[in-house]
Structures are given as structure tokens and as C-alpha cells.
């Protein structure tokens with residue numbers, strides 16, 4: 367400990383929780399071990415992801431949004447975090463805009479704060495080409511099969527800026543989320559590892575979902591996972607263009623009108639508390 371202070375805000379989006387750091391009004395320089403300590407639920411603050419708010423020099427976005435998983439690794443995209451990011455920069459007075467363009471490692475996304483306080487995010491166009499997910503396959507397919515522990519596992523593969531595999535299950539309550547999720551997360555066919563969603567289709571506009579997140583384990587909700595699941599359901603002809611996704615921590619509204627179109631996600635974002643760390 368060198369004794370420098372770091373102000374943070376604890377936030378959550380339907381139970382997917384974040385430590386949000388303002389890198390504009392304070393200097394934030396953290397290594398992977400420090401991120402892991404902040405995310406640790408026993409020895410640190412505790413969160414699924416650490417989010418870093420930075421200034422962005424270009425004209426196409428107002429801020430840079432960086433995301434670190436609980437394992438300390440920096441990743442490309444986070445949907446629930448994007449809604450919290452919007453609430454953070456608005457509530458902290460870093461912007462007065464309610465439509466906020468933000469640059470991520472996966473490209474530009476657009477955050478819209480609604481009059482009721484919910485946040486809608488244009489999450490961009492999903493990527494289904496294997497090489498761009500990235501997923502090792504000779505050709506694009508609706509469903510892929512991998513042999514794992516003597517069983518064939520069937521899934522759709524989607525990038526929402528970050529990689530997702532989406533499995534359809536009969537009953538999400540008894541799905542082997544941790545066992546299969548952790549095996550698939552680090553399967554060599556996914557060179558950058560993968561987030562693994564378990565989707566139960568309830569109707570043409572409703573799914574239940576659990577997600578084993580790359581670098582964080584099972585979380586109460588995953589925004590990009592919800593988007594990927596609706597894309598996976600739609601390309602299989604199981605869902606229409608709008609769906610309610612019910613996760614352990616709450617519900618998201620997801621809209622996707624098909625190939626070449628962006629995915630829209632709407633849901634809540636809440637501040638839990640503020641504090642100061644000594645790093």
C-alpha cells in the first residue's frame with residue numbers, strides 16, 4: 367500500500383454489480399492484481415466487473431468506457447455496465463446529455479437515459495461470422511457442436527463485441543451452469559475464451575437466462591448475454607423481434623430486428639453506495 371486514495375461508486379444493473387472509477391477527475395492506474403483485489407467479495411469491495419470512465423479525444427464519442435472482469439482481465443464490452451456508465455456520467459455531472467455516445471474496445475455504443483430513469487443502449491450489430499467472434503469453425507452455422515466429456519454440446523455463437531456461446535435448455539433452474547460453463551469458457555475453440563449463456567425459451571417474446579461469464583463466473587445478470595441469447599433465439603426461429611429476458615437479478619427488454627440491425631437493450635441502473643479505497 368502506498369496510501370493514495372481512490373474514490374469509487376458501487377453500482378448494479380439487475381444484480382450484475384460494478385465498482386465504477388472516475389478516471390477523469392482522479393488518476394487511476396491499476397494493475398490486474400489491484401483489480402482482482404477491488405473485485406474480491408471478502409478482501410475488497412466486491413463486484414463482477416470494474417468499470418473505468420475516461421475522457422475520449424475523438425469526435426465520435428464523449429467518453430471512453432473500459433471494462434475489467436473480476437479476474438483482472440480487460441474485455442471489450444459489458445451491457446449492464448453500459449447502463450450504469452450512463453447513470454454515472456449523468457448523475458456525477460460529467461455530462462448533461464441524456465443521449466451519450468461512448469467508445470469501448472469493441473467500438474462505439476449509444477446510451478440513452480429515459481425519462482423514467484431506465485437506460486436504453488444501442489449495443490451495435492451482432493457478429494455471427496466465426497472468425498470475428500472469435501470461434502474456430504470452417505464455416506458459419508446456426509448451431510455448432512463440440513464434444514465435451516463424452517457428450518455433444520450444441521450452441522449458437524454470437525459476438526456482441528464480446529464472445530458468447532448460447533445453449534438452449536429445458537429448465538434453466540437445473541442447467542449445469544458452473545460445470546459446463548467453466549469447461550466451455552476455456553475451450554480451445556474459443557481463442558479469447560467465451561461467455562456461456564443457458565437459455566430457456568418461454569414463448570416467442572420471453573426467455574429465461576443464466577450466464578457463466580468469462581472472467582467472473584456465474585453472475586445474477588449479463589446484458590451482452592441477454593442480447594446474444596435473443597440473437598441466438600431469433601436466428602433459430604424461436605423468437606420474434608422483441609423479447610423480455612428474465613435473469614436471476616431482474617428483467618431486460620431486448621429488441622433485434624434481424625441481420626445487419628443493431629440490438630437494443632433497456633433496463634435499470636442503480637447506485638448502491640460511494641466510498642474511498644486506499645491503494
Ligand SMILES: N[C@@H](CCC[C@H](N)C(=O)O)C(=O)O
Nearest residue numbers: 444445446528580588589590
Ligand atoms: N456482465 C457483462 C459482461 C462483462 C464482460 C464479460 N464477462 C466478458 O468477459 O466478455 C454484461 O452485462 O454484458
